[in-house]
Amino acid sequence: MTVTRFAPSPNGPLHLGHAFSAIVAHDRAARDGGEFLLRIEDIDGVRSRDELADEFRADLAWLDLEYRDVTPQSQRIERYRSAADDLLAMGLLYPCTCTRAEVASAAVAVGPDGPLYPGTCLRRGPTPGLDVAWRLDMEQAVDLAGPLEWTDERRGAQRATPAMFGDVVLWRKDAPASYHLAATLDDAADGVTCVTRGIDLFRATHVHRLLQHLLGLPVPVWHHHAVLVEADGRKLAKRRDAPALADRRRAGEDGRSVAAELRAALFDTGISLSDIINQQT
Numbered sequence: 001m002t003v004t005r006f007a008p009s010p011n012g013p014l015h016l017g018h019a020f021s022a023i024v025a026h027d028r029a030a031r032d033g034g035e036f037l038l039r040i041e042d043i044d045g046v047r048s049r050d051e052l053a054d055e056f057r058a059d060l061a062w063l064d065l066e067y068r069d070v071t072p073q074s075q076r077i078e079r080y081r082s083a084a085d086d087l088l089a090m091g092l093l094y095p096c097t098c099t100r101a102e103v104a105s106a107a108v109a110v111g112p113d114g115p116l117y118p119g120t121c122l123r124r125g126p127t128p129g130l131d132v133a134w135r136l137d138m139e140q141a142v143d144l145a146g147p148l149e150w151t152d153e154r155r156g157a158q159r160a161t162p163a164m165f166g167d168v169v170l171w172r173k174d175a176p177a178s179y180h181l182a183a184t185l186d187d188a189a190d191g192v193t194c195v196t197r198g199i200d201l202f203r204a205t206h207v208h209r210l211l212q213h214l215l216g217l218p219v220p221v222w223h224h225h226a227v228l229v230e231a232d233g234r235k236l237a238k239r240r241d242a243p244a245l246a247d248r249r250r251a252g253e254d255g256r257s258v259a260a261e262l263r264a265a266l267f268d269t270g271i272s273l274s275d276i277i278n279q280q281t
Contacts, residue, residue, distance in 0.1 A: 001032070018059075036067045077176045084177070133169045135170065
């Protein structure tokens with residue numbers, strides 16, 4: 001049975017980009033008579049707002065998407081900690097006290113997430129304390145794992161090349177776990193068989209495939225879809241006040257009509273927000 005999930009963070013309202021991603025996941029599961037899950041990723045410190053989770057549920061109902069709620073991330077902390085402990089016992093994690101500014105100033109290359117960490121703390125070996133992040137020793141991890149592959153339904157077989165990310169943070173100073181660690185563990189725990197998400201997260205899958213191998217987790221397939229973009233070509237974002245689904249819902253718009261227009265816009269090149277809005281008027 002195909003199992004997919006939609007995993008929003010309650011740090012701002014959902015917008016059309018989220019609706020598009022949820023529809024892709026919902027319809028991918030429905031195509032095979034599978035199951036569509038809603039997982040709330042609520043470990044983003046003070047930015048997470050509990051009341052938004054109910055808004056998300058109302059938005060999905062408005063779009064006429066049937067789903068099953070699963071355990072939110074805030075109730076999975078011990079699982080994340082246990083996985084980090086396992087990696088530490090394997091000699092694959094090391095503590096890091098560097099600030100973002102220090103990393104940026106010392107970096108000599110740029111990776112998918114920004115400046116590549118230059119290994120400062122790996123060389124100097126700081127004493128672990130409360131104010132440290134824990135990084136993956138990527139070189140050792142890749143050597144231990146050996147060649148790995150993963151499959152994207154739209155782009156075929158892929159060779160995992162996680163080294164492009166450098167020594168990623170897996171346990172954060174400001175939150176219990178990084179996206180890389182938490183999402184990988186959650187998808188395994190929830191029995192997700194097809195991970196649907198935007199093409200902007202395509203390269204993150206290289207790291208997730210490595211973590212699956214190191215932690216002995218099942219390997220799903222992935223389905224990376226196009227993302228909605230602003231008229232200027234930028235991805236829709238909460239921080240730029242993209243129009244909220246909740247506002248459209250309360251204004252009396254027909255959510256099923258919105259979902260139908262989004263389904264009609266499923267193609268690989270960028271999808272403009274203005275195009276979707278114009279189709280609704």
